[in-house]
Amino acid sequence: MLDPVSRVRRFNRAVTSAVGALDTSFLGRGRPLGAARVLNAIGHGRSDVGEIRDYLGLDSGLMSRLLRSLEDEGLIETQAHEDDARRRVASLTRTGKREFAAYEALSNTQAESFLARNSQAEALLAAMDLIASALTRERIALGDMDPRSDEARYCLGDYYAELGRRFKQGFDVSLSRDPDAKDMRRPRGSFIVAMSDTLPIGCVGLKGTDHGYAEIKRLWVAPSARGLGLGKRLMDAAEDAARMLGIALLRLDTNSALPEAGRLYRTTGWREIPRFNDDPYPDLFFEKQIRA
Amino acid sequence: MLDPVSRVRRFNRAVTSAVGALDTSFLGRGRPLGAARVLNAIGHGRSDVGEIRDYLGLDSGLMSRLLRSLEDEGLIETQAHEDDARRRVASLTRTGKREFAAYEALSNTQAESFLARNSQAEALLAAMDLIASALTRERIALGDMDPRSDEARYCLGDYYAELGRRFKQGFDVSLSRDPDAKDMRRPRGSFIVAMSDTLPIGCVGLKGTDHGYAEIKRLWVAPSARGLGLGKRLMDAAEDAARMLGIALLRLDTNSALPEAGRLYRTTGWREIPRFNDDPYPDLFFEKQIRA
DNA sequence: AGCATTGTCTGACTTTAGTCAGATATAAGG
DNA sequence: CCTTATATCTGACTAAAGTCAGACAATGCT
Incomplete structure (x- = not known):
C-alpha cells in the first residue's frame, strides 16, 4: 500500500x-x-x-x-x-x-x-511541472530554430530573467554582447531549442565568429526540467552542430554565480582559459577542442 | 505559456x-x-x-x-x-x-x-501523492473500520512516526495510553478511516469509556492530503458516530507541538478544560458537548 | 524516361462501445 | 397476496474507431 x-x-x-x-x-x-x-x-x-x-x-x-x-x-x-x-x-x-x-x-x-x-496551488503546480517533465522526458525534442522564433524568444526571456535574479548586480541585456541573430543561424552558427510537447524547456546558441572558433551562448534549462540531464544533451547537440559546420574550436563565457553551469563544463571536457572578451558579466572562460 | x-x-x-x-x-x-x-x-x-x-x-x-x-x-x-x-x-x-x-x-x-x-524518485512520488489526493479529493470515502485492519494499522503507523518526529522527546506508544481496540469498535466506539481510492489517507478513533463521555483519539491526516479540509471531515464523522451511539459528551487530549490540531479544535466548538488523565504526552485537553 | 517511393484518399470491411426497450426474477412493504 | 421497486439479462440497434487493400498523383533516383 x-x-x-x-x-x-x-x-x-x-x-x-x-x-x-x-x-x-x-x-x-x-x-x-x-x-x-x-x-x-x-x-x-x-x-x-x-x-x-x-x-x-x-x-x-x-x-x-x-x-x-x-x-x-x-x-x-x-x-x-x-x-x-x-x-x-x-x-x-x-x-x-x-x-x-x-x-x-x-x-x-x-x-x-x-x-x-485547491488551496495550495503553487505546490500543486510545481508537482505537475515535475511530473510532466519526467513523463515527457523521452519525448524532449531538440531542434534547430531561428533565434527570432517565438520559442527562442521565450527561452531567452526566461534566461535573462533568471540571470537578473541570480546576479547580485542584476542583468541588462543591452550591456552584454547580445549576439546577432544571423551569427546563430546556419551557416554561421545554430540555435537549438528543447521542446517538451509544446513548451520550450531549454536552449543553447552556437555563435559563429570570424576568429576561427565558435562561441556557446545562452545555455538555459527551465527550472521544471532540471535534473534530467538536459543541459548535457543541449551541449552535445551544440557540439554536433559545430562539427557539421566544420568548426573545431569552441569557447564560452559564464559566471561563477551559476555553479551548475561551471560544473557541467568542467566535467565534459572544457578547460578554463583567460578572459577572451570584454563583456562585463562573465568572470569565467572556457574552451574545448572538438574532434570529428 | x-x-x-x-x-x-x-x-x-x-x-x-x-x-x-x-x-x-x-x-x-x-x-x-x-x-x-x-x-x-x-x-x-x-x-x-x-x-x-x-x-x-x-x-x-x-x-x-x-x-x-x-x-x-x-x-x-x-x-x-x-x-x-x-x-x-x-x-x-x-x-x-x-x-x-x-x-x-x-x-x-x-x-x-x-x-x-527517474533519479529523483522520492520527489516524484511525493508530487504524485499530492496530485492524486487533490484529484480524488471529492471521492475520499470515510468508513468505519476495525482498528486492527490493515488500513487502520497503516494510518496508526504513520501517525506514531509523525509524533516521533514532532515531539522533542520522541514518541513511544507503549508509554501512552494505547486504547484497547474493542473500545474503538461498535458499540463502544468507532474507528473511521478516510480512503482515497485504495490508499488510507486519514483516520480518527472514537473511544468509549465508562465515565459518561467518549474520547477522540488518533486524529491523523496524511501529509499529501493536508489542506483539503479532511481533518474537519473526520472530526464531523466522529461526532456523527458518537451521536449514533448516543454519546453526548466528547473529550480529547493533544499536544501544543501540533498547532494545526489545536486550531481545528478551537474553531469547531471545542473548549479547553483541565487535564483529565495522566498520559505523559498531551499538554492540552478539550471537551465538546454534542447535540442530537 | 522509367521505376520505386511517398502521402493521401476511397471503398469495404470488422470490432468495440454505447443505448434503449422490454423480459425475467427476486425482494420489500403494506 | 398484491404492488412496486430493484438487479440483471436479452435483443435490436447506432455510432465511433480502427483495419486493410488498392488507387492515384507527385516526387526522387538512376
Whole structure:
C-alpha cells in the first residue's frame, strides 16, 4: 500500500479518471472525440496532415475521413503543401477558429476550476511541472530554430530573467554582447531549442565568429526540467552542430554565480582559459577542442 | 505559456499520453479494454456486479455482455448473491487469476520502469501523492473500520512516526495510553478511516469509556492530503458516530507541538478544560458537548 | 524516361462501445 | 397476496474507431 509502485499506480488511476472527465466534456460539443482531437491539433499549430497523423497515432484512412468531416462542417480547409504537392496542409476557417476557441475555453475552465478547488496551488503546480517533465522526458525534442522564433524568444526571456535574479548586480541585456541573430543561424552558427510537447524547456546558441572558433551562448534549462540531464544533451547537440559546420574550436563565457553551469563544463571536457572578451558579466572562460 | 492554466494543461497532455500508453499495453493481451477493465475490477476485489458497473460507469446491458464474454473465456464465474438473489457476484477462476496477474505485472512493470528512469524518485512520488489526493479529493470515502485492519494499522503507523518526529522527546506508544481496540469498535466506539481510492489517507478513533463521555483519539491526516479540509471531515464523522451511539459528551487530549490540531479544535466548538488523565504526552485537553 | 517511393484518399470491411426497450426474477412493504 | 421497486439479462440497434487493400498523383533516383 505504501510501496513506490502502488503509489505510482494510485496516481495513474486518479489521473485516468480526470482525463476521462475532460474527454467527456469535449464530447459535449457534439463531435466525436477523434474529430475534436484533429481540430485541436490543427488549432495548436500542427498544420501538416502527416504530422497530425503521427501525433495522434491515426491510420491514414481514418485521418483522411476525419479531415473530410471537419471540412464538411466548414471548420477547416486543406490545400497542397507548397514544396511537395503530395502532402496536404490543413488550416482553420473563421468558423473553425471559433470552434477551436470553444474547446480551448473548456480546457481552460477545467484547469482553472481544478486550481480554484485547491488551496495550495503553487505546490500543486510545481508537482505537475515535475511530473510532466519526467513523463515527457523521452519525448524532449531538440531542434534547430531561428533565434527570432517565438520559442527562442521565450527561452531567452526566461534566461535573462533568471540571470537578473541570480546576479547580485542584476542583468541588462543591452550591456552584454547580445549576439546577432544571423551569427546563430546556419551557416554561421545554430540555435537549438528543447521542446517538451509544446513548451520550450531549454536552449543553447552556437555563435559563429570570424576568429576561427565558435562561441556557446545562452545555455538555459527551465527550472521544471532540471535534473534530467538536459543541459548535457543541449551541449552535445551544440557540439554536433559545430562539427557539421566544420568548426573545431569552441569557447564560452559564464559566471561563477551559476555553479551548475561551471560544473557541467568542467566535467565534459572544457578547460578554463583567460578572459577572451570584454563583456562585463562573465568572470569565467572556457574552451574545448572538438574532434570529428 | 507559463501561466498556471497552461501548466495544468501541459500536465494534462503529458499524462494523457502516458495513460494512453498503458491502455495500449493492456490491449496487448488480446482483449478489448472494456473486458480488461472488468476483469481487473474483479481482480481488485470488487465482486458485486452493480458495484463494478457504477465504478466503471457502464450501462447494464454492456456490463452484462462483458461479463458473459469473460465467462466464455473461462476467466470468471458468477453466482447469485447469498443475501439477495437478484444481485450477482463475480469471482475469478484459476485461469482468471493467472490472467489478472498478467495485467498486474504489466501495470507494475510500467510503474517500476517509470521510477527507474527517474533519479529523483522520492520527489516524484511525493508530487504524485499530492496530485492524486487533490484529484480524488471529492471521492475520499470515510468508513468505519476495525482498528486492527490493515488500513487502520497503516494510518496508526504513520501517525506514531509523525509524533516521533514532532515531539522533542520522541514518541513511544507503549508509554501512552494505547486504547484497547474493542473500545474503538461498535458499540463502544468507532474507528473511521478516510480512503482515497485504495490508499488510507486519514483516520480518527472514537473511544468509549465508562465515565459518561467518549474520547477522540488518533486524529491523523496524511501529509499529501493536508489542506483539503479532511481533518474537519473526520472530526464531523466522529461526532456523527458518537451521536449514533448516543454519546453526548466528547473529550480529547493533544499536544501544543501540533498547532494545526489545536486550531481545528478551537474553531469547531471545542473548549479547553483541565487535564483529565495522566498520559505523559498531551499538554492540552478539550471537551465538546454534542447535540442530537 | 522509367521505376520505386511517398502521402493521401476511397471503398469495404470488422470490432468495440454505447443505448434503449422490454423480459425475467427476486425482494420489500403494506 | 398484491404492488412496486430493484438487479440483471436479452435483443435490436447506432455510432465511433480502427483495419486493410488498392488507387492515384507527385516526387526522387538512376
